[in-house]
Amino acid sequence: MKIQIYRVGKGKVKWADNATQHWLSRIQHKFPVSEICIRPAPDKGNIALRRKQETNQILAKLQSTDRVIVLDERGETKTTEELTQWIQDAMNGGVKRIVFVIGGPFGHDPSMRSRAWKTLRLSSMVLNHELARVVLAEQLYRAYTLIWGGSYHH
Numbered sequence: 001m002k003i004q005i006y007r008v009g010k011g012k013v014k015w016a017d018n019a020t021q022h023w024l025s026r027i028q029h030k031f032p033v034s035e036i037c038i039r040p041a042p043d044k045g046n047i048a049l050r051r052k053q054e055t056n057q058i059l060a061k062l063q064s065t066d067r068v069i070v071l072d073e074r075g076e077t078k079t080t081e082e083l084t085q086w087i088q089d090a091m092n093g094g095v096k097r098i099v100f101v102i103g104g105p106f107g108h109d110p111s112m113r114s115r116a117w118k119t120l121r122l123s124s125m126v127l128n129h130e131l132a133r134v135v136l137a138e139q140l141y142r143a144y145t146l147i148w149g150g151s152y153h154h
Contacts, residue, residue, distance in 0.1 A: 008104030016130035023137035055109035075119035084143040
């Protein structure tokens with residue numbers, strides 16, 4: 001199974017790039033993980049239009065068989081073990097790709113949440129999308145250790 005992370009952002013944020021790669025490089029042999037950075041839509045004052053344009057870019061890249069998990073402040077709050085179970089269930093169900101989607105500064109268009117299999121909230125606080133990707137990468141590493149018996153989780 002592969003894991004894909006789509007994220008809306010300008011890219012090249014050194015601290016976030018380094019931290020994300022630190023965690024993801026440790027799991028590549030079991031969870032091939034890749035990131036795709038979607039450029040933010042031009043800021044023309046219409047936030048709803050901007051969200052829609054960014055969402056459409058992501059939706060165009062999704063495959064019908066993808067298991068999509070949207071990161072959103074309105075999502076479900078889950079423990080590491082529960083997130084691990086989502087991943088394990090996908091693996092056991094023969095899912096070829098889980099796609100995590102991190103929105104831009106104004107979040108997701110409702111059509112993205114409608115496409116999602118699950119919607120995940122990483123924190124009760126709103127997180128910068130670069131910080132959200134670092135937290136996600138670290139949690140994917142924790143899930144890896146739970147699934148394959150590593151010692152990192154506790």
